[in-house]
Amino acid sequence: MIPFLSPDDPFPPVDVALQVPNGLLAAGGDLSPERLLAAYREGVFPWFGEEDPILWWSPDPRMVLQVSEVHVSRSLNKALKGNRFRVSLDQAFRDVVRGCADARRDHEGTWITSAMEEAYVRLAELGHAHSVEVWQGEALVGGLYGVAVGRMFFGESMFTRVTDASKVALVSLARQLERWEMPLIDCQMSTPHLASLGARDIPRADFVREIRYLVQRPAVPTPWRFDR
Numbered sequence: 001m002i003p004f005l006s007p008d009d010p011f012p013p014v015d016v017a018l019q020v021p022n023g024l025l026a027a028g029g030d031l032s033p034e035r036l037l038a039a040y041r042e043g044v045f046p047w048f049g050e051e052d053p054i055l056w057w058s059p060d061p062r063m064v065l066q067v068s069e070v071h072v073s074r075s076l077n078k079a080l081k082g083n084r085f086r087v088s089l090d091q092a093f094r095d096v097v098r099g100c101a102d103a104r105r106d107h108e109g110t111w112i113t114s115a116m117e118e119a120y121v122r123l124a125e126l127g128h129a130h131s132v133e134v135w136q137g138e139a140l141v142g143g144l145y146g147v148a149v150g151r152m153f154f155g156e157s158m159f160t161r162v163t164d165a166s167k168v169a170l171v172s173l174a175r176q177l178e179r180w181e182m183p184l185i186d187c188q189m190s191t192p193h194l195a196s197l198g199a200r201d202i203p204r205a206d207f208v209r210e211i212r213y214l215v216q217r218p219a220v221p222t223p224w225r226f227d228r
Helices: 033-041 074-081 093-107 114-125 165-179 192-196 204-214
Strands: 024-028 055-057 062-066 086-089 129-136 139-149 152-160 184-188 200-202
Touching: 033 114, 033 139, 062 192, 062 204, 074 165, 086 165, 093 114, 093 129, 093 139, 093 152, 114 129, 114 139, 129 165, 139 165, 152 165, 165 184, 184 204, 200 204
Parallel strands: 152 184
Antiparallel strands: 024 055, 062 184, 062 200, 086 129, 129 139, 139 152
């Protein structure tokens, strides 16, 4: 059994999360900025379908990307150095969220519901959520979004409409975060795509220990922009 949270209830300790399904911690609560930020500070994130209650997760192990360890293949390096793409920060947050939702819907059904979209747009308006946009001309062809707390970035979702666009978004973000002394990107669940870029699984206890320090550090001023 997992607890059903009332609006004022705190999250239970992450080490009581279920093993099957991996990391399910609680249900209920709300998607207010205060609740979401409290969740990320404790290594918890929401993930649920249209017909589900709000579900909160903290899987073990946790996939993370050390920004100094991002892997760039030869072909990806060409894409980064060439003129195929233009990359921006915090220019089209809602469009990126919708691109991620469309990508998920086309494959396995989306968990980025309308309520989730509005919740994260609100976080972006408050300066806590950020997007990376990848453009070809005036067309948005890829990107990602996530939440920053202190000097920690919690990745939420990414999408691509052309080859390499989402990879360009992630590598560009990782390099900028390294300059800002934000050493870690939370990738949540393990996937081969993220592993190919250098992400790896670590024990949840190690993840929580690292983020407890990083979320207390001063945040980078908003809106975010890439260094040139």
